[in-house]
Amino acid sequence: MKGSDNQEKLVYQIIEDAGNKGIWSRDIRYKSNLPLTEINKILKNLESKKLIKAVKSVAASKKKVYMLYNLQPDRSVTGGAWYSDQDFESEFVEVLNQQCFKFLQSKAETARESKQNPMIQRNSSFASSHEVWKYICELGISKVELSMEDIETILNTLIYDGKVEMTIIAAKEGTVGSVDGHMKLYRAVNPIIPPTGLVRAPCGLCPVFDDCHEGGEISPSNCIYMTEWLEF
Amino acid sequence: MTQAEIKLCSLLLQEHFGEIVEKIGVHLIRTGSQPLRVIAHDTGTSLDQVKKALCVLVQHNLVSYQVHKRGVVEYEAQCSRVLRMLRYPRYIYTTKTLYSDTGELIVEELLLNGKLTMSAVVKKVADRLTETMEDGKTMDYAEVSNTFVRLADTHFVQRCPSVPTTENSDPGPPPPAPTLVINEKDMYLVPKLSLIGKGKRRRSSDEDAAGEPKAKRPKYTTDNKEPIPDDGIYWQANLDRFHQHFRDQAIVSAVANRMDQTSSEIVRTMLRMSEITTSSSAPFTQPLSSNEIFRSLPVGYNISKQVLDQYLTLLADDPLEFVGKSGDSGGGMYVINLHKALASLATATLESVVQERFGSRCARIFRLVLQKKHIEQKQVEDFAMIPAKEAKDMLYKMLSENFMSLQEIPKTPDHAPSRTFYLYTVNILSAARMLLHRCYKSIANLIERRQFETKENKLDASEIQVDETIFLLESYIECTMKRQ
Numbered sequence: 001m002k003g004s005d006n007q008e009k010l011v012y013q014i015i016e017d018a019g020n021k022g023i024w025s026r027d028i029r030y031k032s033n034l035p036l037t038e039i040n041k042i043l044k045n046l047e048s049k050k051l052i053k054a055v056k057s058v059a060a061s062k063k064k065v066y067m068l069y070n071l072q073p074d075r076s077v078t079g080g081a082w083y084s085d086q087d088f089e090s091e092f093v094e095v096l097n098q099q100c101f102k103f104l105q106s107k108a109e110t111a112r113e114s115k116q117n118p119m120i121q122r123n124s125s126f127a128s129s130h131e132v133w134k135y136i137c138e139l140g141i142s143k144v145e146l147s148m149e150d151i152e153t154i155l156n157t158l159i160y161d162g163k164v165e166m167t168i169i170a171a172k173e174g175t176v177g178s179v180d181g182h183m184k185l186y187r188a189v190n191p192i193i194p195p196t197g198l199v200r201a202p203c204g205l206c207p208v209f210d211d212c213h214e215g216g217e218i219s220p221s222n223c224i225y226m227t228e229w230l231e232f
Numbered sequence: 233m234t235q236a237e238i239k240l241c242s243l244l245l246q247e248h249f250g251e252i253v254e255k256i257g258v259h260l261i262r263t264g265s266q267p268l269r270v271i272a273h274d275t276g277t278s279l280d281q282v283k284k285a286l287c288v289l290v291q292h293n294l295v296s297y298q299v300h301k302r303g304v305v306e307y308e309a310q311c312s313r314v315l316r317m318l319r320y321p322r323y324i325y326t327t328k329t330l331y332s333d334t335g336e337l338i339v340e341e342l343l344l345n346g347k348l349t350m351s352a353v354v355k356k357v358a359d360r361l362t363e364t365m366e367d368g369k370t371m372d373y374a375e376v377s378n379t380f381v382r383l384a385d386t387h388f389v390q391r392c393p394s395v396p397t398t399e400n401s402d403p404g405p406p407p408p409a410p411t412l413v414i415n416e417k418d419m420y421l422v423p424k425l426s427l428i429g430k431g432k433r434r435r436s437s438d439e440d441a442a443g444e445p446k447a448k449r450p451k452y453t454t455d456n457k458e459p460i461p462d463d464g465i466y467w468q469a470n471l472d473r474f475h476q477h478f479r480d481q482a483i484v485s486a487v488a489n490r491m492d493q494t495s496s497e498i499v500r501t502m503l504r505m506s507e508i509t510t511s512s513s514a515p516f517t518q519p520l521s522s523n524e525i526f527r528s529l530p531v532g533y534n535i536s537k538q539v540l541d542q543y544l545t546l547l548a549d550d551p552l553e554f555v556g557k558s559g560d561s562g563g564g565m566y567v568i569n570l571h572k573a574l575a576s577l578a579t580a581t582l583e584s585v586v587q588e589r590f591g592s593r594c595a596r597i598f599r600l601v602l603q604k605k606h607i608e609q610k611q612v613e614d615f616a617m618i619p620a621k622e623a624k625d626m627l628y629k630m631l632s633e634n635f636m637s638l639q640e641i642p643k644t645p646d647h648a649p650s651r652t653f654y655l656y657t658v659n660i661l662s663a664a665r666m667l668l669h670r671c672y673k674s675i676a677n678l679i680e681r682r683q684f685e686t687k688e689n690k691l692d693a694s695e696i697q698v699d700e701t702i703f704l705l706e707s708y709i710e711c712t713m714k715r716q
Binding site for chain 1: 482485486489490492494495539542543545546551552576577580581583584585588589592595596597599600603615616617618619670673674676677678680681684685
């Protein structure tokens with residue numbers, strides 16, 4: 001690296017230390033105590049020499065972090081498998097969501113139809129996160145390599161949808177898919193009540209509910225939602 | 233009492249009892265307990281009418297009275313009891329499913345009349361049932377009495393509090409209003425009556441021979457002259473017991489949806505066994521041993537003891553936590569966790585309303601906040617896998633509709649917004665109250681719309697027009713026939 005002076009070497013050292021997380025230009029300034037204009041000049045120099053590169057962070061889209069040219073940016077910067085070029089891939093997540101749910105649902109169906117004693121039925125309707133991960137990898141719908149943690153975040157969203165429940169069991173170290181001595185099992189479930197009665201009447205879904213009273217502009221007697229509802 | 237509840241009460245009272253009762257009832261609900269003269273003065277109705285209206289309300293258990301010191305009697309309306317009138321059809325239908333037509337008519341008579349003696353109920357129900365049966369058959373009083381006794385045994389009907397029998401002859405003046413007492417043990421005690429007789433048809437059918445009316449008439453008059461053996465013992469429908477039954481049904485259907493039919497039957501058996509032993513507001517039922525449950529399973533459900541044990545273990549381990557294991561004696565003691573079951577059902581109702589109103593992504597965020605109890609906005613986006621902009625929008629919408637609330641945790645003593653943590657949280661109790669209030673207002677809206685539709689539909693006018701056409705055509709045909 002001849003041709004670069006001590007300042008450049010210092011900046012390069014700082015960026016190298018940051019590893020694959022990258023470092024923000026303001027942090028470089030703090031660490032090296034160099035003025036901003038100097039830093040900017042040095043950074044432009046290094047970039048043209050193809051020693052460092054700038055990567056946009058997904059957390060704050062205006063921030064640029066710098067790292068060595070040949071390093072892969074860390075997941076926290078690029079957002080991991082769910083982001084491609086700073087865009088959250090909602091459709092990708094949705095597709096994965098549905099595939100995982102179908103897999104768990106079909107497993108529960110086969111378990112229910114086997115009609116053995118209930119303990120076996122229940123245990124066979126469970127699928128470990130490892131099994132789901134293998135199934136998704138084999139499906140090949142993902143261009144990006146997905147890890148087991150990624151699949152677990154998808155399965156968590158299914159839990160928040162109320163379609164899946166999770167239990168943790170203790171498993172021996174060394175069994176496939178176990179992490180730190182325990183395994184997560186997932187199972188498709190049905191909701192415990194059908195859609196509740198209030199939402200079957202127009203008042204349950206009405207956006208102007210608070211303004212409605214007898215004798216006003218919006219009242220039960222001239223409610224357009226009720227007229228539509230009564231038109232059956 | 234909120235405004236919506238008062239409006240609903242006034243609509244119900246008007247539909248069932250009329251304008252005057254409605255005016256008095258609503259006035260009492262609004263102002264609390266008041267003596268007779270103040271009511272008459274404030275509502276501007278005559279004392280006579282107020283007395284009659286209060287009679288009706290007291291008969292139907294909607295108003296209670298109390299003697300205060302200085303001998304003043306104050307009347308107080310029970311708003312929650314008025315709102316129960318909405319559920320009358322449901323009570324009647326439940327009795328029909330459990331005790332068939334006889335039970336249904338008994339409960340219907342009790343609800344329509346407020347309080348009745350047992351003999352009056354039996355007579356009325358027998359008469360009504362006889363009318364619907366084929367000619368020649370009559371309903372025996374004994375059958376109706378049997379159903380009545382069964383209803384009392386399962387606590388669906390109970391005795392009303394009555395005037396206590398004073399042993400010592402008190403020479404002092406009688407109090408202005410009697411204080412009614414009821415002994416806990418006597419509440420479901422059926423008096424020993426020997427009601428013999430059969431139901432009678434009304435004499436409106438033309439097929440009755442001329443001899444029969446004469447034979448029936450003397451029977452009627454003698455009945456009126458006999459003193460009623462159980463005078464003073466009045467019965468009313470026990471609404472709490474019906475509510476307990478509805479709660480049990482909801483729990484059983486939730487278990488059936490989450491697990492399978494057999495588990496729900498087991499839970500139903502457990503609930504039936506603890507119907508009478510557990511009070512309605514207890515958090516847990518009495519512990520039941522697995523042997524007892526096995527013996528009480530309905531006939532026709534022949535599952536072996538081991539399979540039952542497996543089901544019970546599965547129920548106890550389920551994340552729903554409806555059933556808990558409280559000991560190991562007798563093959564395992566199991567309780568049903570009533571509070572937890574009701575909380576889960578209420579939460580599921582809230583989630584379903586959020587889902588229908590705002591969409592399934594909002595429902596995902598709602599369940600996420602429920603599970604994590606307190607969560608920051610950034611974490612919501614990460615866990616729910618929803619883009620940041622949409623997540624923010626949905627959170628604010630739910631916040632504005634009061635399904636969620638914010639908890640501030642300041643980092644500095646001056647509570648500066650840039651240095652404070654804001655955590656989203658769901659308070660189930662307050663969200664449930666808000667939803668309940670909305671339900672009351674919705675029902676009031678629906679009743680008003682129904683009244684509006686029946687008024688505006690002008691059916692009466694068109695019926696008269698059609699009738700005129702019929703009359704014209706018929707007279708023309710008659711004329712033409714006569715000419716020929």
